[in-house]
Amino acid sequence: MKKTFPFSCPVCARITEYPLSDLVEGARLNCSFCKCSIRLHGHMLAYVQKEIEKATGPNPAAGAEAD
Numbered sequence: 001m002k003k004t005f006p007f008s009c010p011v012c013a014r015i016t017e018y019p020l021s022d023l024v025e026g027a028r029l030n031c032s033f034c035k036c037s038i039r040l041h042g043h044m045l046a047y048v049q050k051e052i053e054k055a056t057g058p059n060p061a062a063g064a065e066a067d
């Protein structure tokens, strides 16, 4: 199962799930509700990364997750 992150649109405040691999610096997130496109950077990127870290780590299942 692919891990996703619920990102709430700053324009319409509705939540779209994005795969974690899409949430990198400079990523374009297209809201599926209001169709606005958000560029992920700066404080928003920092926020998202912090939330992902909270959701995924520290990894309780022995982390053999090499790249």
Ligand SMILES: [Zn+2]
Binding pocket: 009, 010, 011, 012, 013, 014, 031, 032, 033, 034, 035, 036
């Ligand atoms: Zn939206």
